[in-house]
Amino acid sequence: MKTKRLSPMDASWLYVESHQTPMHVGGLMTFELPKDAPADFFQQLIADFREHREFHAPWNRRLKSTSLKALAPVWVEDQDLDLDYHLRLSALPWPGGERELGVLIARLHSHPLDFRRPPWECHIIQGLEDDKFALYVKVHHALIDGVSAMRELVRVLSKDPDDGERPPFWAVPREKRPVNAAPVPTTEAAVGQALAAVPKQPGSAPTLIKALVELVKASRRKDDPMGVPFKAPKSLLNGRITGQRRFATQSYSIDRIKKIAKAGDATLNDVVLAVCGGALRRFLKEANALPATSLTAGIPVSVRPKDDQETGNAISFIISTLATDIADPVLRLQAIRASTKRAKEHLQSLPKNVIEGYTMAFMGPYMVQLMTGLGGRTRPVFNITISNVPGPDHALYLRGARMVAHYPVSLITHGQALNITCNGYADTLNFGFIGCRTSLPHMQRIAVYAGEALEELEAAVVKSGREKKARNTA
Amino acid sequence: MKTKRLSPMDASWLYVESHQTPMHVGGLMTFELPKDAPADFFQQLIADFREHREFHAPWNRRLKSTSLKALAPVWVEDQDLDLDYHLRLSALPWPGGERELGVLIARLHSHPLDFRRPPWECHIIQGLEDDKFALYVKVHHALIDGVSAMRELVRVLSKDPDDGERPPFWAVPREKRPVNAAPVPTTEAAVGQALAAVPKQPGSAPTLIKALVELVKASRRKDDPMGVPFKAPKSLLNGRITGQRRFATQSYSIDRIKKIAKAGDATLNDVVLAVCGGALRRFLKEANALPATSLTAGIPVSVRPKDDQETGNAISFIISTLATDIADPVLRLQAIRASTKRAKEHLQSLPKNVIEGYTMAFMGPYMVQLMTGLGGRTRPVFNITISNVPGPDHALYLRGARMVAHYPVSLITHGQALNITCNGYADTLNFGFIGCRTSLPHMQRIAVYAGEALEELEAAVVKSGREKKARNTA
Numbered sequence: 001m002k003t004k005r006l007s008p009m010d011a012s013w014l015y016v017e018s019h020q021t022p023m024h025v026g027g028l029m030t031f032e033l034p035k036d037a038p039a040d041f042f043q044q045l046i047a048d049f050r051e052h053r054e055f056h057a058p059w060n061r062r063l064k065s066t067s068l069k070a071l072a073p074v075w076v077e078d079q080d081l082d083l084d085y086h087l088r089l090s091a092l093p094w095p096g097g098e099r100e101l102g103v104l105i106a107r108l109h110s111h112p113l114d115f116r117r118p119p120w121e122c123h124i125i126q127g128l129e130d131d132k133f134a135l136y137v138k139v140h141h142a143l144i145d146g147v148s149a150m151r152e153l154v155r156v157l158s159k160d161p162d163d164g165e166r167p168p169f170w171a172v173p174r175e176k177r178p179v180n181a182a183p184v185p186t187t188e189a190a191v192g193q194a195l196a197a198v199p200k201q202p203g204s205a206p207t208l209i210k211a212l213v214e215l216v217k218a219s220r221r222k223d224d225p226m227g228v229p230f231k232a233p234k235s236l237l238n239g240r241i242t243g244q245r246r247f248a249t250q251s252y253s254i255d256r257i258k259k260i261a262k263a264g265d266a267t268l269n270d271v272v273l274a275v276c277g278g279a280l281r282r283f284l285k286e287a288n289a290l291p292a293t294s295l296t297a298g299i300p301v302s303v304r305p306k307d308d309q310e311t312g313n314a315i316s317f318i319i320s321t322l323a324t325d326i327a328d329p330v331l332r333l334q335a336i337r338a339s340t341k342r343a344k345e346h347l348q349s350l351p352k353n354v355i356e357g358y359t360m361a362f363m364g365p366y367m368v369q370l371m372t373g374l375g376g377r378t379r380p381v382f383n384i385t386i387s388n389v390p391g392p393d394h395a396l397y398l399r400g401a402r403m404v405a406h407y408p409v410s411l412i413t414h415g416q417a418l419n420i421t422c423n424g425y426a427d428t429l430n431f432g433f434i435g436c437r438t439s440l441p442h443m444q445r446i447a448v449y450a451g452e453a454l455e456e457l458e459a460a461v462v463k464s465g466r467e468k469k470a471r472n473t474a
Numbered sequence: 475m476k477t478k479r480l481s482p483m484d485a486s487w488l489y490v491e492s493h494q495t496p497m498h499v500g501g502l503m504t505f506e507l508p509k510d511a512p513a514d515f516f517q518q519l520i521a522d523f524r525e526h527r528e529f530h531a532p533w534n535r536r537l538k539s540t541s542l543k544a545l546a547p548v549w550v551e552d553q554d555l556d557l558d559y560h561l562r563l564s565a566l567p568w569p570g571g572e573r574e575l576g577v578l579i580a581r582l583h584s585h586p587l588d589f590r591r592p593p594w595e596c597h598i599i600q601g602l603e604d605d606k607f608a609l610y611v612k613v614h615h616a617l618i619d620g621v622s623a624m625r626e627l628v629r630v631l632s633k634d635p636d637d638g639e640r641p642p643f644w645a646v647p648r649e650k651r652p653v654n655a656a657p658v659p660t661t662e663a664a665v666g667q668a669l670a671a672v673p674k675q676p677g678s679a680p681t682l683i684k685a686l687v688e689l690v691k692a693s694r695r696k697d698d699p700m701g702v703p704f705k706a707p708k709s710l711l712n713g714r715i716t717g718q719r720r721f722a723t724q725s726y727s728i729d730r731i732k733k734i735a736k737a738g739d740a741t742l743n744d745v746v747l748a749v750c751g752g753a754l755r756r757f758l759k760e761a762n763a764l765p766a767t768s769l770t771a772g773i774p775v776s777v778r779p780k781d782d783q784e785t786g787n788a789i790s791f792i793i794s795t796l797a798t799d800i801a802d803p804v805l806r807l808q809a810i811r812a813s814t815k816r817a818k819e820h821l822q823s824l825p826k827n828v829i830e831g832y833t834m835a836f837m838g839p840y841m842v843q844l845m846t847g848l849g850g851r852t853r854p855v856f857n858i859t860i861s862n863v864p865g866p867d868h869a870l871y872l873r874g875a876r877m878v879a880h881y882p883v884s885l886i887t888h889g890q891a892l893n894i895t896c897n898g899y900a901d902t903l904n905f906g907f908i909g910c911r912t913s914l915p916h917m918q919r920i921a922v923y924a925g926e927a928l929e930e931l932e933a934a935v936v937k938s939g940r941e942k943k944a945r946n947t948a
Contacts, residue, residue: 085718091565093600111585116716126567242590244559437559
């Protein structure tokens, strides 16, 4: 049996796994039936998926020992998978709308994976309104990170509506998969790059913690080049969490967001942050829990170091204000634009080793809190991670069924009770909101308010041209 | 906040809880929509259930500390329940038959309960074929035992199809509930009665184990009055189990079973055992795993002790052969009849204290194995528990929807990978088969074979009269 030792980074996700903080990530893809679909389209799809009983890495990997605190965990490749366990058929109760889908995904995402088997599940979901169906795939972060998982899922889809031959994702040999595109800025990529400097040792989470603590200490001894703003206010997003989740989605036209960005002289990401900031401000205000100073967001970014034009981009983090202390949507966007611009410019002016030190300076404490389970007991480094993951800019099809949307279903941790991630897909930006059921009993509202914050911003910036006027008179 | 210390027996179910052996039990009730049901019958039912936000004991009880190994666990009464967590809406994928229902129940029953909340869930299930729907209720054994839970669920149903007023089970104050009927013979009742002799001490599972070990020792020092047959063969039903379940159902007409019993001069329970024995023989034979000597079943029974006509029946256990070594269905029924008759007669000839000693002599080792997690590593005391729980002999209605069947969804343990329990309801006997997904990959077949074993037995005993002839010539 082929074996593979987990990297320290991968092992750390097992180390952190608990009832309260299951460390799996997911993707939710909705599809519309082709117009000329035969009556048994769905049954055929399932029957065909069930026929693929050959499993390729990483989908055939299970832990050699199910002790999650093992010092050097190892994957073994399992050839004898119980496919009916991993491939599951579910249905939505009537009326099969976004609400019912959100409730089902929240429930499925709350259940821990079975570590006696390769830690993933694929759910085919029937009963969506308007002749739609969904795939929800759930996978442990130790097996594959979220962005790579998304790519694996999307790869088996086709640009061609008439391509009916693609096997399901677990049945595609790795060598037949296209070469990875540029690395996407994510939390893991940022920490991974900074850690690359650490001497290689057998993978174990305690070793990783030690290395992190050392790096954090080292980075703090240096002159702090960034004035890293460890200034996030306490908020109800930053306490201890429990094991149950809530999930909500929103999908917006990229064109709409681009128009706002253009009119506001901001980036697409700035608009995303402004929309999230607007939604969070309203949500916290209604809960009588809006901090006086603004919430901050940690945002993974990709920068080209000043001294290294060769080896490609460095992935690091910036912290931006979410301007939740500002009521006006235009002024909020301006504040965010200024904050991200300053942070990125500064980061880009630094040599590579300083960027690494900087990454560790604020990701280190977060990772250490995560791994020691201490998150949510101390003041947050930032209030929320907001990531934007680029995706294909064209429509994709599964046996002729067009993918309508592709939502990330991320993970949350002690100290970070809410995560907002968005996926680019074709001409849409698809937001997945995942939160702790107990800390955020009305989390659904954040998603609804995001939609309304977008409308408000659009009205102010694009339609009335207020932003432009404000800039011209400034 | 009202608190209540758990009894040692109740606490023991928490002590045993693990990923592999979640200790909850369930009930599955299927209903058919009334013929004149309004289009929104279902939505009205859900809306009405959701309005009942007052919770009565035991449904409002949660553990004060979520440490399941606490020495003296305590319930606190929670008034602020998240009803949307406990009351869940689900749907079956097409075609919504017995198979899809079994898969969903198996999946729901595999997930552990959340011990930060009152440990129960109620699932309303849509999408069953033939205009049916289902309720599946899952509750931790520490909160309420299976038979009491069944009674609680059934109590809120009505004999009257026109009675549309009954609140859901959690909203019925205890004082409004009818007085309990006679205690039903169950494993817990048997051990509970035998344990009543043990001096009362603060509830804790280690204390209970100690008491059990003492009782077992004591009972073994006495002359063994029963020749307790610790002679169960090893079988694939008796190894270690994993956390995932399979579930299947069968419903038979009680009249049919009674006719066989009458023609075979046997009891209804003997016929149930013969049907299970026939199914298990075929299943194990096909798996090339049929032991040479017969499997045995542990059966909770209610007996009137010789020396105690006053305090009512004693609940104990008998072990019966399942005659899996006999191919002929008639001879199998005869062997079972002889085995149960002898065991019951012997038990009834004993004074109360000997019955208690006897109960502990073979339930003790089973309970100790259960509580120490050692089950499945040693030779089984018996191969399977088969219980028959009496129920109402008339049809029941939920707001005009007739209950079609009421299946038990029991628990399994290390050393007991399969449980068969049946509920009497109106003119039917409803079998629930629950098994370990890993040990019994084809468990569904046992249910199918039970149906076929019933047909075979009926043909041989009732239709051909073979059994009667055999007896007359004997």
